[in-house]
Amino acid sequence: MAEQKQVKANVPQSTPLWLTGFGIPLVQLVLAFGLASLLVLSIGQNPLDVLSVLIRGAFNLDTGLPSTLYNATSLIFTGLAVVVAFHAGLFNIGGEGQAYFAGLGVTLACLALGGFLPAPLMFIVAIVAALVFGGAYGFIPGVLQAKRGAHVVVTTIMLNYIVFAFMNYAMRFWLSKSEGSTDSDNFAEDSVLPRLSDMMPFLGFADTPLNFSFFFALITAAFVWWLIWRSRLGYEIRVVGQNPQAAGYAGISVSRIIIIAMVISGALAGLMAVNVVYGAQGRLSLSFTSGVGFMGIAVALMGRNHPVGVVLSALLFGALAQGGSEMQFDLPEISPEFNVVIQGLIIFFVAALDGLVRKPIEGWYQKIRGRA
Numbered sequence: 001m002a003e004q005k006q007v008k009a010n011v012p013q014s015t016p017l018w019l020t021g022f023g024i025p026l027v028q029l030v031l032a033f034g035l036a037s038l039l040v041l042s043i044g045q046n047p048l049d050v051l052s053v054l055i056r057g058a059f060n061l062d063t064g065l066p067s068t069l070y071n072a073t074s075l076i077f078t079g080l081a082v083v084v085a086f087h088a089g090l091f092n093i094g095g096e097g098q099a100y101f102a103g104l105g106v107t108l109a110c111l112a113l114g115g116f117l118p119a120p121l122m123f124i125v126a127i128v129a130a131l132v133f134g135g136a137y138g139f140i141p142g143v144l145q146a147k148r149g150a151h152v153v154v155t156t157i158m159l160n161y162i163v164f165a166f167m168n169y170a171m172r173f174w175l176s177k178s179e180g181s182t183d184s185d186n187f188a189e190d191s192v193l194p195r196l197s198d199m200m201p202f203l204g205f206a207d208t209p210l211n212f213s214f215f216f217a218l219i220t221a222a223f224v225w226w227l228i229w230r231s232r233l234g235y236e237i238r239v240v241g242q243n244p245q246a247a248g249y250a251g252i253s254v255s256r257i258i259i260i261a262m263v264i265s266g267a268l269a270g271l272m273a274v275n276v277v278y279g280a281q282g283r284l285s286l287s288f289t290s291g292v293g294f295m296g297i298a299v300a301l302m303g304r305n306h307p308v309g310v311v312l313s314a315l316l317f318g319a320l321a322q323g324g325s326e327m328q329f330d331l332p333e334i335s336p337e338f339n340v341v342i343q344g345l346i347i348f349f350v351a352a353l354d355g356l357v358r359k360p361i362e363g364w365y366q367k368i369r370g371r372a
Contacts, residue, residue, distance in 0.1 A: 015362050019362070021308075021309055023361070024361055025303075025309070028346070028350050028354075029349075035345055036341065050331065054327060057327060057330070058326070063205075064323075066208040068319045070208060070211075070318070071321045072315045072317070073213050073314075074292045075292060075314035076220070076221060076310060077220065079296045079299035079300045079314055080224045080296075081265045082265070082297050082300035083224060083303075083307065083310060084224060086241070087241045087305065088238075088241045088257060088258060088261035089242070090145070092156060092269075093153060093156050094137070094141060094293075095269035095296050095297075096269075097156065097161075098134045098266040099134065099270055100164065100288075100289050101167075103130075103167075103276070103284050104133060104170060104175075105129040105130060105133030105134075105270070105273075106284075108129070109126060109128075109129040110191065113191070114190075114191040118190065119192060122191040123274075126277075127216070134269050134271070135263045135266045135267035135270065136266070137159065138265050139266065141156050142258055142263060183284065185283065186283045187283060195207065195211050195279075196208075196210045196214070209280035209281075213275035224268070236252050237257055240257040269296070272289070272293070298313075298350070301351050302350050317343065320342060323339070324342075
């Protein structure tokens with residue numbers, strides 16, 4: 001009996017999901033807000049007042065909550081794109097360009113078919129166009145990585161610059177009738193889904209950009225969870241990401257998985273265009289992505305590369321964005337860049353100082369478990 005206890009004590013206990021997925025990120029979040037509070041005190045402001053304004057601005061039922069959900073929708077799509085690539089051992093930082101190119105596909109589809117299809121069918125067409133164009137732009141770095149060994153980080157960065165320049169050209173000569181305009185022609189009103197405030201007036205939301213894409217983002221998150229952890233393709237993706245050599249010995253085509261993962265990742269990033277270009281603006285605007293493709297990396301890191309974590313992290317960053325915009329009106333003495341500082345501190349504690357926070361907490365947990 002004593003020998004069994006000794007053997008059990010020598011076996012390392014795995015850290016539970018609730019601690020790695022929720023407990024440790026919560027501690028990192030508290031540390032980030034704690035440091036931000038010290039910065040607020042240094043300029044003579046009350047941190048509790050700032051926090052109150054952030055929460056009220058992000059979650060009031062009039063404009064705050066719907067705007068937070070709208071911001072979170074795009075972040076969910078780009079965060080999921082990073083998750084799929086990460087599990088394949090890839091770091092896709094081209095979500096910005098992939099979403100941008102998908103916006104072109106959505107715009108071409110809506111301008112060509114907008115006057116002929118009703119809104120529900122046009123919504124499906126916009127989704128397909130975003131998936132095709134975003135996936136196609138993810139296919140390029142996937143092939144270059146799998147067949148030529150060109151690192152996906154380098155190729156996605158370069159492709160971002162290429163699509164930015166190409167979209168300027170397309171806007172000037174193809175998509176806008178007005179010379180020098182930064183917006184495309186408007187989509188047909190009958191082919192654009194009404195906003196959620198019009199579809200569900202009983203919610204009491206004001207006229208905000210929030211649209212049905214939010215629910216589609218939640219469905220997409222559930223699909224990514226099934227894909228990664230319940231499907232055969234997801235198993236192959238995880239094996240390639242953890243050990244490409246072992247995957248090759250097991251008969252898995254590493255190059256095929258790399259290409260497929262990047263196509264899926266690009267397609268997921270492209271869905272962000274459905275939310276912004278089709279659902280909110282009803283037209284294509286230059287720089288409509290507004291850095292959301294890059295913020296998806298932070299969302300995935302904060303969410304521990306899990307779809308549930310991505311949804312929660314996207315809500316957090318969406319709330320910070322909306323609360324920060326409200327803070328400019330209620331607390332004008334605080335710089336608008338303070339919201340960016342908070343986001344930077346969160347990323348700093350989650351990414352750069354992850355080991356500094358994670359290892360002590362996991363060590364304390366193992367000691368407590370060992371005593372039990």
